[in-house]
Amino acid sequence: MKAANLMRAIPAIALGLCGTGVQAAGFQLLEQNASGIGDAYAGSAAVADNASTIFFNPAGMARLPGVNVSGGVTAIRPSFKFHDHGSTGPGGLPLGGNQGGDAGSVGFAPNAYISWELNPDWYIGLGLGAPFGLMTEYEDDWIGRYHSQEFSIESINVNPSIAYKVNERLSIGAGLNWMQLDAQYRRAAAPVVLPPAMGGQYLGDINAKLNLKGDAWGWNLGLLYQVTPSTRIGLSYRSRVKIDADGTARFGRDASIPATVPVPVPGPVHASTSVELPDTAVLSIVHDLNPRWQLLADVSWTGWSSIQALDIDNGNPALNDKLDLRFRDTWRVALGANYKVNQRWTLKGGLAWDQSPVHEARYRPTSLPDSDRYWVSIGAQYNFNDKTKVDIGYAHLFVKNASIDNDTAANKGTVRGDYKSNANLLGIQISHRF
Numbered sequence: 001m002k003a004a005n006l007m008r009a010i011p012a013i014a015l016g017l018c019g020t021g022v023q024a025a026g027f028q029l030l031e032q033n034a035s036g037i038g039d040a041y042a043g044s045a046a047v048a049d050n051a052s053t054i055f056f057n058p059a060g061m062a063r064l065p066g067v068n069v070s071g072g073v074t075a076i077r078p079s080f081k082f083h084d085h086g087s088t089g090p091g092g093l094p095l096g097g098n099q100g101g102d103a104g105s106v107g108f109a110p111n112a113y114i115s116w117e118l119n120p121d122w123y124i125g126l127g128l129g130a131p132f133g134l135m136t137e138y139e140d141d142w143i144g145r146y147h148s149q150e151f152s153i154e155s156i157n158v159n160p161s162i163a164y165k166v167n168e169r170l171s172i173g174a175g176l177n178w179m180q181l182d183a184q185y186r187r188a189a190a191p192v193v194l195p196p197a198m199g200g201q202y203l204g205d206i207n208a209k210l211n212l213k214g215d216a217w218g219w220n221l222g223l224l225y226q227v228t229p230s231t232r233i234g235l236s237y238r239s240r241v242k243i244d245a246d247g248t249a250r251f252g253r254d255a256s257i258p259a260t261v262p263v264p265v266p267g268p269v270h271a272s273t274s275v276e277l278p279d280t281a282v283l284s285i286v287h288d289l290n291p292r293w294q295l296l297a298d299v300s301w302t303g304w305s306s307i308q309a310l311d312i313d314n315g316n317p318a319l320n321d322k323l324d325l326r327f328r329d330t331w332r333v334a335l336g337a338n339y340k341v342n343q344r345w346t347l348k349g350g351l352a353w354d355q356s357p358v359h360e361a362r363y364r365p366t367s368l369p370d371s372d373r374y375w376v377s378i379g380a381q382y383n384f385n386d387k388t389k390v391d392i393g394y395a396h397l398f399v400k401n402a403s404i405d406n407d408t409a410a411n412k413g414t415v416r417g418d419y420k421s422n423a424n425l426l427g428i429q430i431s432h433r434f
Contacts, residue, residue, distance in 0.1 A: 038379015
């Protein structure tokens with residue numbers, strides 16, 4: 001296929017690019033390629049061995065002669081299991097309910113990229129991916145249903161980029177990012193309880209379901225410097241993206257509430273919110289120790305403090321909602337190594353520590369019961385020839401047990417207990433140079 005035809009075809013893939021899962025701390029998805037999983041994404045801004053460098057550091061395109069395409073998908077299976085220690089319903093009511101089951105489920109993070117060498121100095125490219133994603137879903141009648149029953153975020157990011165090769169050592173790059181975000185939030189909004197004179201019996205819940213969508217623009221920059229023939233440093237930055245989203249909130253009553261009980265239920269209302277997605281800075285180094293061994297390292301910072309709360313305007317103060325989050329900025333450190341077995345096979349391994357933006361039990365949301373985690377990763381690359389290669393990577397994330405004592409909204413009750421969590425990632429990436 002000619003490069004021009006590829007450039008026309010790849011944007012169509014965006015229709016199918018949406019990520020639901022959770023892997024990096026918060027609801028960020030590092031899986032903008034699968035080739036980096038085996039190294040725990042160590043050296044992400046300096047590797048530049050396929051077209052996915054467009055996301056991690058656009059300056060890396062200067063290392064890719066000709067036309068390069070790369071695409072892949074990562075399956076993400078997080079697990080969030082809640083254990084109750086005295087949760088209560090709105091107003092302190094001791095409403096029953098189960099512990100929610102496993103709130104995690106399988107999600108997929110796809111990606112696609114193309115880079116094009118215009119001449120020895122200038123390069124352009126296009127990246128498609130899903131940099132943010134999240135889904136937690138509990139059993140409907142769980143004890144924390146007034147906080148959340150389901151929360152999901154899906155994203156699409158379109159990233160046209162350009163790179164300039166300043167000299168044999170230094171290259172710089174930049175890109176624009178159009179991001180679309182879709183969010184869904186479902187919870188029990190209020191319990192229906194008979195007056196004390198009628199026995200005070202709990203009958204069921206009024207439920208709320210929110211659907212929101214919005215988009216906005218951001219930008220990213222990158223620099224790649226070859227310090228010595230065997231050592232390369234990469235530095236990249238992605239800007240904040242503020243998205244104003246709107247949609248509809250719908251309300252309904254449990255089927256368990258007898259039809260004879262008059263319960264006023266609001267009709268569908270217009271809903272809106274704003275969220276400022278965080279900026280990220282990454283410093284990476286890649287060092288060729290010898291012809292067989294390559295060492296990689298990463299230090300990254302994410303400005304999660306841009307999200308202190310999520311205020312949802314439903315057009316009526318009585319119907320408005322708020323998630324009090326109070327996120328903090330976070331750090332991530334990763335180390336990795338590649339071993340070249342022969343001309344065909346390269347083996348990979350990596351470790352990482354990933355800090356969570358959620359750091360207090362009171363502000364840990366049931367929709368994102370996040371905590372610090374450690375990565376252990378392995379992977380392999382197979383070169384069919386000097387133009388085509390495939391990467392496979394697997395990582396297990398050991399997530400620190402986290403307590404929750406969230407009583408930040410009087411009309412939602414208190415969720416008190418702890419979470420045991422983990423995640424598994426499995427990805428494949430295919431790259432080809434024309």
